[in-house]
Amino acid sequence: MTTMRQLVGEVLRARRVAEGLTLRDVSAKARVSLGYISEVERGQKEPSSELLAALARALEIPLSQVLLDVSAMLALEEAVDLSVASISSISPASDVEASAA
């Protein structure tokens, strides 16, 4: 399962690209090092709440929207995990019953 950190990175990167901003632009606006932002975008660094707020501000997106997007992506993954779990819980006996019916 994708971690929340990776999804946060994906959402921030998608927003930056959609705004036509470079890592350098965001780094200057948010006053956060370019390398750090790059690591956050790739899901390699867990950003603090303060850093996340600064990045969202620089990207002119409400932090609540970032979390809403991450929540939606996570919900999709959770639904897929549930489906896989329910498929693996089907015992061979059900197949026999199904073909007998």
Place this chain on the structure above:
Amino acid sequence: MTTMRQLVGEVLRARRVAEGLTLRDVSAKARVSLGYISEVERGQKEPSSELLAALARALEIPLSQVLLDVSAMLALEEAVDLSVASISSISPASDVEASAA
């Protein structure tokens, strides 16, 4: 403004209390130290994505739901901040115009 970390702590604590669980219960289920969970609930520690996933699992709430709740609380704060900003941007001239009209 309340940090995301504080709101995450509030949501987790509310869920734990609603489930009638003690910090000790959650600590045992999530295999995370009681002191650490307590600090997370009080917004004093920034939980990693993995820890947050473990706590959500122990509390039997999808992580997507935790983020959805935090997002809603943040959106409310952002709306209040916007209102305050727009009230402070009203210049005294508007008052004069308003009373002249």
